[in-house]
Structure formats: C-alpha cells, structure tokens
Amino acid sequence: METIIRSGWLRRSGSFWAGMALILVTLFSWSMPSEAASRSSRQAQLQQNKITKTVAKSRSKSNKVVRARAKGRWIEVNLAKQRLVAWENGKVVYSTRISSGKRATPTRRGIFTIKSKYRAKTMRGPGYVAPNVPYTMFYSGGYAIHGAYWHNRFGTPVSHGCVNLPVGQARRLYSWASTGTKVVVR
Template sequence: MISALAALTIGEYWLLTTNALAQPTLPNLIAQEIDNLKQSDRSWVEIDLSDQHLFAWEGKNQTFTAIISTGKAKTPTNIGIYTVQRKYPQDRMRGSDYDIPNVPNVLYFDRGYALHGAFWHNNFGTPVSHGCVNLPVSNAKWLFDWAKIGTPVIIHQ
C-alpha cells in the first residue's frame, strides 16, 4: 500500500523507503482480532473502556452485556488481547491500599488483573478499580459460569 510508504525525491526519481512502513498498532491488532472472532464460532469477551460495558459473544452473536467499572486514570485497565488464564469461585485481592477477601467469580486474564464481582461498591459505569474489571455480583456469576480457561478477552477504548 503506497500510503504506508515514505517517498523521497532524488533529482527526478522517487525513492520509496521501507523503513517508514507503518507498524501495526495495538488498536489495529485489536480491531483485526475482533473481526477474526466474529467470523468464528468461538466464545469471547469484549470490554469497551469508553462506555464501561462488557459484552459476551459467540462468534458474531452477542449473548450477554453488563455495565462494568474498570481502572481509574492512575490505575488503568490496559487495552489488549488476553485470554482467561485462571478461574476461582472466590479469591482474596490485595494491593497497597486495599485488602478484600472473598471476591466472587474471579477470572484472571493478565497477571493479577481479573474480571470479577464487586460487592463493595455500586458505581458501575464509572472507572473506580485498580485495573481489574468490576461487575455486579450476579453478572459476574453469569460470566464465570459461561467463560472457560482460554476464552479470549479483548479490551479496547
């Protein structure tokens, strides 16, 4: 694609340089992965940070939606392409300024970051977490029962 190349003029000649090729960006890779998943029959989770919603999909068919709370500006939820790595019916979550036992329906997708139920607040629709994706407990239970280890989790703006 010519628009991805830089053109230099040397005298009367045009020289196309390959070192100026546009590198794939994370948003472009995420969009491509969403397209791929919609053309499959796989179950997958979409997190839309811009409108604080989670969507569960079976290929191109949306099967569930929930309002969520993701990370605050100082502790953001990172965009990216992940998978459910571990599942716990409940777990203890700790950080420098919190220690919450019995967090329900925990689906870890990136190191200590998880999709999980939150019984300690009702501010869904507003970023309030330390980077995890908080759901109302009943919605977290539905997601926990539906998602399997390896289910893709796509997080975007």
C-alpha cells in the same frame, strides 16, 4: 574481484540488464492486442476499486467486521463505554455495565485469554485488601474480571485496574466462560 568492482564493470552490467528488462517489457506490451490491453487495464482498475472499497468498509466498520467473523466464545471489554459484552459465534450472548480502572490505576488494554478462575479469591494491592472477591477470572497477571460487592458505581471507572461487574453478572459470566476464553480489552 576488486579491480572489476573498481572499474565500474559491475555497475555498468547492472544498468545493462535493467535496460534489457525495459526493452523486453516494451516489446511484449506492444505485441498485446489493444482490446486485450484495455480489458486487462479495466479489470485491474475494477479489482483495485474492489480492494479500496473493502478496505474502506473494514476501516469504518472494523469492530463490526471483526465481531461478525469471530467464531467461538470471547469477551469484549469496552473501556470507553464501560461495558462488557460476551460473544458466541458472532452473536451477543449478553452485555453488562462495568467499572474499570481509575486514571491512576488503568485497566490494561490488549488481547488476552482467561488464565485461571476462582469461585472466591482474596485480592490485595497497594492500599487495599478485598477478601472473598466472587467469580474471579484472571486474564493478565493480577488483572481480572470479577464481581464487586463493595460498590455499586458500575459505568464509572473506580477499580484498581480490574474489570468489576455486579455480582450476579459476574456469576453468569463465570459460568459461561472457561479457561482459555479470549478477552479483548479496548
């Protein structure tokens, strides 16, 4: 086997088959009637244009396309707009202002699911203890969506990483969402 490889026979045989493939493709392309070839070329070009338009449309409206196709219930948290939107079968159920994490303690981005729900929960972290935090729904480790009775600065990042809602809105979301509901933080 080594002598075959050293002699270059394998390299030459590979070139042989590549050459044969090129000859066969050339022969078959000549045998196709020119009208059929141009028709298939036009069809290929139209298909490519359709794909390009679809990709461009999905890039420019990617969020809207994803939302329109989503089935079931899910929660969208938009950190740039400081807004939470509850979706059901591609339609907005309701929307509210939030307070996400400060720059020093940012809210984690990603796609999660609600892991657990508590009517009231004491939350602790470095430098704070918040007893009886209402309508708490954990979605990733210590990150949660919950009501905030200790401030009224919704629309501004002020939390330690959680998604704060006005208590009334947190109650509404808590009643609407169940364990396993998708949470998209972007």
